[in-house]
Amino acid sequence: MNSLKKILLGDQGLVVIFAVAFAIVSLTVPNFLTERNILGLLQSVVTIGIVACTMMFCLASRDFDLSVGSTVAFTGMIAVIASNMTGSIVLGLIIALLSGTLVGAVNGFVIACFRINALITTLATMQIVRGLALIVSDGRAVGINDPGFYQLALSRFLGIPTPIWVMGALFIVFGFLLNRTVFGKNTLAIGGNPEAARLAGVNVVSMRIWIFALQGLICAVAGIMLASRITSGQPNAATGLELSVISACVLGGVSLAGGRAAMTGVIVGVMIMGIAENVMNLLNIQAFYQYVVRGLILLIAVLLDNLRSSASR
């Protein structure tokens, strides 16, 4: 009993739970463990997975970003419009990436330099940016002129769709950034104790701006992938994304109080969210119930986190 508790509340507890859940689902839910379904599952978590990479940094440094959903929609829209206008997909993508970074940098600048609460700041930019997406598109979906744009999401490499590769690559890059670079350790230090980090020579202001700018950039990547998959720029795309992403991170053991985060945890968190949804779809459970289940999963995750930190004390 005690050793079971130890495993579940230990560092790898979540991975164990995930493996067990995966095994049970594979055995009991028909059509779950098929190549088609697994690829579909992975495809469905691409947006959450990509954005979770940088949300992890935000949360680890004791910040918060609610504007990610809007930014994904806005940058997707920009990518489509700019590609259409310039006639060049590459140029369109660059403009989208830049505008995403800009949104993030503005968030970071306001939060770090004026010391305004991240929750409030990003709540404001969430609405501003969603508004901008509606304004540039006049509230309508914008179609893509050059069919080459579809290839971003449709193309495959070794039989696996490009977006999944992109997500996997970002997992590796951000895992490395968190664990093996000064940037990652400084992020965690700021989350652990911002004042001590400042006195230890960490440039807290510029770190914050960088973290948010990076978040904006990665949202743009997700926005482009999403626009390509749904073959248009949708001003109302990705609503509520911020909550799914934050849930996935918290599920993955990222502490909302800052200072604690792990890439493997976040990946598992993203997968759990994806699997729950996928299984409910396979079992034909009504969408209304899915909200309830998602909320329950989040609650359980937070309770687990609580147990874990009180066990280690």
Place this chain on the structure above:
Amino acid sequence: MSYLSVQNISKSYPGVQALSDISFSVEKGAVHGLMGENGAGKSTLIRVLSGDQSADSGTISIDGIEQNYGSVRDAFDAGVIVIHQELQLVPELTVAENLWLGRFPGRGGVLDGRQLVETVRSRLQEIGVDVDPNAKVTSLSIGARQMVEIAKAVMMEARVIALDEPTSSLSSRESEILFKLIARLKAKGTVILYVSHRLEEIFHLCDSLTVLRDGRLAAHHPDIANVTRDQIIAEMVGREIGNIWGWRERSFGPVRLEVSGICGEKLPGPAEFSVRQGEILGFFGLIGAGRSELMRLVYGADTRRGGTVSIDGIEVPADNPRGAINAGLVLCPEDRKHDGIIQGRSIEENIAISSRRHMSPFGILQPGKEAALADRFIARLKVRTPSRKQDIVNLSGGNQQKVILGRWLSEQGVKVLIVDEPTRGIDVGAKSEIYDILYELAEGGMAIVVVSSELPEVMGISDRIFVMCEGRMTGEFARETFEERNILTLALPDRNAAHTV
């Protein structure tokens, strides 16, 4: 007939046996000392006593009745109150509100504000604590906060009061007030458990003593009159320590740090001083004298109103610690909980946070190098921990302090090292090791500033002493002229007024 009796208490944390089979007893109205090296288990024992942590086995009895408490609240009700090493007040509430916390007076949830404040005011006066009951705790010095905590225990009419290193953040005058208070409580029959690393205090206050070592009972002395200082040290450390200061003659180079005309929000008077290469400059003053504020301004941790700081003739940027670090100036801050430890991160990361930029090409970490650095300082400063991966919050107070010191002692390219209360909460053995490191660094040409409220320490290790009082520099002494009385005189506010008029 013993009043408080502790029997066969054991307690373990993952990877650490913090207490094994501890038994001792204390008479009614006695002050009982608890000593031991950092990590020996003193705070753990007190936490068990206060119901904050439950023991794995063993029993506690008060007045012959076996206690069976599961929470701090239960211990409260049994009359046991603990004043912890890390203070436990609610910073955003006022002094009066803190003192009443948990049992506010008034009927049906409506507070009687006047009664709240007036009772506290008269109680504080009664015990000689000079704090405004309406002041927010955030606005108080650490010393004043400590006094408030003690006042709280007195107000609760505790039968057993445990004090965990109470004087580590008190000025000598505040300590005197505390000692008087303890004498009064003792006369009332209260049992006092007193943890301290200061032998003088233990001899001054305690009737009996327990020494812990690595979680075990090293010695129990029912009557302190039968023990000597050296005996206690030997029981704690397991070896003899001769002269803990170990000061040695050094030669000085040209002026390294030059500070002139510094002033800031909390330090009105402009301050000036300079330190030479290889010199250790001590800053003495009572708590609240403005020493830490001055050092924070020098370091750029707070915003300066004016003045300059230069190292080897080159000016140091005024407004951020990072600039100072790059210029070779580092500060190990006073308040380790707020400004020092990075909670939730390992010992290794806490040590390497600043120096890792020198060993991380292109910002990519070299885990091997960081591990080696951490292990070196863990060994040298004798940090008691199962591994360098241990979360720093799981260390004992003194061991946390060692880690934060390690952070700055391991930094490379340092020309000026400022340490603010470096040995607060550190045991005798590790203290002398730290002084030794300071001497080594000074011999290498570093200019060192040591801020301390312990006069013996300042006199023991400094080459020169500056005295501060109420935000102004009031005196300077060269080593040949160190004289306890003269230094103290200049540190006391009232006498000073007479001097300057």
